[in-house]
Amino acid sequence: MNEVFSQTYEIRGNDFQNAGKVSTDIKTLLKQLGIRPEIIRKVAIACYEAEMNIVMYAKIGTMRMDIDTEKIKITVSDQGPGIADIELAMTEGYSTATQEMREMGFGAGMGLPNIKKNSDEFKIESTLGIGTKLEITIFIN
Amino acid sequence: MQNDFRSIKIDREKCQGRMACMRICPTQAIRVRNRKATLLNDRCIDCGMCVRVCPNNAVVPQTSSFSDFTRFKYTIALPSPVLYSQFRGEFTPGAILNAFKKIGFDDAYDVACASEAVSIAIQEFLDNSTLNQTYISPFCPVIVRLIQIRYPNLLENLIPIDSPMEIAAREAKNLKMKETGLNAKEIGVIYITPCPAKMIAIKNPPRKKYSFVDGAISIAQIYPNLLQALNQQDTVGAKEVKGIGLGWPILGGQVSTLRAHDTIAIAGIMEVIRIFEDLENGKLKNIKYIECHSCSTACVGGSLNVENPYMSRNRVIKLLEKYGNTPCQDRDYVKNLIQKNFFSLPGKIDATPIAPIDSDISQALKKMQEKVTIYEKLPKIDCGACGSPDCNTFAEDIITNNAEIEDCIFVAMKKFENLSVELIDIVKKHSNKIYRNINI
Numbered sequence: 001m002n003e004v005f006s007q008t009y010e011i012r013g014n015d016f017q018n019a020g021k022v023s024t025d026i027k028t029l030l031k032q033l034g035i036r037p038e039i040i041r042k043v044a045i046a047c048y049e050a051e052m053n054i055v056m057y058a059k060i061g062t063m064r065m066d067i068d069t070e071k072i073k074i075t076v077s078d079q080g081p082g083i084a085d086i087e088l089a090m091t092e093g094y095s096t097a098t099q100e101m102r103e104m105g106f107g108a109g110m111g112l113p114n115i116k117k118n119s120d121e122f123k124i125e126s127t128l129g130i131g132t133k134l135e136i137t138i139f140i141n
Numbered sequence: 142m143q144n145d146f147r148s149i150k151i152d153r154e155k156c157q158g159r160m161a162c163m164r165i166c167p168t169q170a171i172r173v174r175n176r177k178a179t180l181l182n183d184r185c186i187d188c189g190m191c192v193r194v195c196p197n198n199a200v201v202p203q204t205s206s207f208s209d210f211t212r213f214k215y216t217i218a219l220p221s222p223v224l225y226s227q228f229r230g231e232f233t234p235g236a237i238l239n240a241f242k243k244i245g246f247d248d249a250y251d252v253a254c255a256s257e258a259v260s261i262a263i264q265e266f267l268d269n270s271t272l273n274q275t276y277i278s279p280f281c282p283v284i285v286r287l288i289q290i291r292y293p294n295l296l297e298n299l300i301p302i303d304s305p306m307e308i309a310a311r312e313a314k315n316l317k318m319k320e321t322g323l324n325a326k327e328i329g330v331i332y333i334t335p336c337p338a339k340m341i342a343i344k345n346p347p348r349k350k351y352s353f354v355d356g357a358i359s360i361a362q363i364y365p366n367l368l369q370a371l372n373q374q375d376t377v378g379a380k381e382v383k384g385i386g387l388g389w390p391i392l393g394g395q396v397s398t399l400r401a402h403d404t405i406a407i408a409g410i411m412e413v414i415r416i417f418e419d420l421e422n423g424k425l426k427n428i429k430y431i432e433c434h435s436c437s438t439a440c441v442g443g444s445l446n447v448e449n450p451y452m453s454r455n456r457v458i459k460l461l462e463k464y465g466n467t468p469c470q471d472r473d474y475v476k477n478l479i480q481k482n483f484f485s486l487p488g489k490i491d492a493t494p495i496a497p498i499d500s501d502i503s504q505a506l507k508k509m510q511e512k513v514t515i516y517e518k519l520p521k522i523d524c525g526a527c528g529s530p531d532c533n534t535f536a537e538d539i540i541t542n543n544a545e546i547e548d549c550i551f552v553a554m555k556k557f558e559n560l561s562v563e564l565i566d567i568v569k570k571h572s573n574k575i576y577r578n579i580n581i
């Protein structure tokens with residue numbers, strides 16, 4: 001049987017104090033599982049950017065991780081404003097971050113493009129006024 | 142190379158299992174079993190927190206003893222510049238170096254001047270680096286070890302430049318070989334250290350086959366003799382120690398010597414861990430250099446010092462005001478040495494990750510699921526009575542067969558309670574039968 005380990009984390013919008021914590025927990029777990037550093041780096045960047053997008057733009061969201069012997073699948077879904085033009089949001093440098101967020105070092109418009117770059121499979125769907133969902137897959141071998 | 146050398150050991154005779162070390166250890170490297178603390182070598186990063194908190198002085202720094210040096214014909218003390226800040230009297234660094242000759246060493250050599258040279262080398266390296274990379278200072282051995290164990294992705298961020306300790310040791314050795322005609326093996330260079338961790342940089346130097354330093358004695362150990370010698374000697378003839386390298390023992394001491402302004406300085410292992418998490422997540426992109434210290438007040442707060450770290454810090458600042466403005470190194474000369482790769486280290490630092498919960502990924506996933514299930518049953522108050530530092534680590538210890546769930550007193554008590562209820566039921570059920578023919 002193919003073993004699967006799953007874990008779900010909650011992320012709250014605007015919670016800058018705990019921002020990054022979910023990504024840290026996921027990394028710790030992957031290290032304990034003996035996942036290779038190169039893979040962990042990819043997961044770390046993808047998770048962190050996805051986590052930050054919820055903190056910055058959404059009301060609340062979850063990050064679910066499913067690991068089996070071949071891949072790490074991360075499903076990020078939020079309740080929030082949604083994205084009107086996904087293609088535009090995926091463009092490097094496009095950002096609607098506020099002045100305050102930029103002052104905190106965010107808003108380079110690199111998050112979503114970096115998530116895509118670091119995943120082996122990537123899906124994004126969004127409904128205006130409802131929320132956004134990302135499916136990130138990273139292969140272990 | 143002695144990769145498994147650890148700079149602290151637990152003295153089982155002295156240890157009374159009081160758990161202070163286990164609770165403070167930032168990498169969960171200590172367990173208490175049968176009332177004795179045990180160190181998990183593969184997790185220990187040599188930070189020395191346990192040395193500070195042990196109420197029984199049972200955590201013993203593995204520094205050298207004087208008898209290790211009888212094999213040398215000539216001995217040079219190489220005090221960490223932290224030593225200059227340990228005296229409340231008005232002893233100059235030069236006088237402090239001089240005093241070593243009164244307590245059994247043949248000579249003493251200043252490290253702060255090498256720190257200045259290393260500062261210049263770092264500056265040059267950063268100026269010439271074309272990579273968009275954040276570099277990390279490798280001079281606190283605990284930081285290097287933390288990266289080897291937990292952040293293998295950051296190994297390439299460690300700046301490949303040798304430490305002031307090594308540079309000074311090499312210089313001192315070469316100089317004395319010329320002066321005395323002795324060979325390298327006959328001259329012992331002994332570091333006077335603020336922390337046990339420097340011992341791992343000596344036994345297992347990063348990117349190098351061997352260290353130029355032959356051993357280390359703690360500041361605390363040498364202090365009483367040195368103080369006595371200082372009080373007795375007259376200070377004439379002392380060499381002047383100068384330059385910005387004198388500031389290296391305090392937080393910001395390194396980055397304040399760099400022209401590059403995209404630098405940060407961090408002290409305290411937990412803070413360093415937070416920054417490394419950010420760095421691994423791809424944050425901090427525009428930071429060029431991070432000065433990192435394991436001790437929360439940088440090297441003046443080393444666990445083997447005698448003076449209060451805040452007093453030491455103040456003293457370092459005073460020394461800087463007095464001697465810091467005169468350069469110790471000729472910049473062009475140092476640049477010339479840089480061209481000749483005098484400071485750079487070509488080798489690679491290996492990752493030494495903590496073993497995963499199982500080497501087979503399928504098994505590891507299964508055990509991780511078990512761990513989560515076990516953790517959910519625990520009280521999550523991290524009391525430590527089980528001998529593991531927190532409930533999460535305890536759950537991990539159970540699935541790796543290093544603990545049993547009944548080691549948790551709350552779980553055991555619950556089990557006991559359930560058994561008791563069952564027992565009472567049995568007794569009640571049978572007592573009627575038992576006593577029906579008896580009259581008592």
Ligand SMILES: Nc1ncnc2c1ncn2[C@@H]1O[C@H](COP(=O)(O)OP(=O)(O)OP(=O)(O)O)[C@@H](O)[C@H]1O
Pocket residue numbers: 049053054056057058078080081082083089090094095096097105106107108109110111112113132
């Ligand atoms: N979960 C989300 N909900 C609503 N809008 C989002 C969400 N994620 C991204 N966006 C929109 O897409 C834009 C681009 O996102 P991206 O993560 O690429 O850049 P950024 O967050 O603006 O900046 P950076 O990630 O570099 O700090 C955002 O500015 C925002 O308008």
Ligand code: SF4
Pocket residue numbers: 188280281282283335336337338339434435436439440441442443444
């Ligand atoms: S900060 Fe300095 S004193 Fe403390 S462990 Fe690191 S090198 Fe040693």
Ligand SMILES: [Mg+2]
Pocket residue numbers: 049052053107110111112
């Ligand atoms: Mg973003």
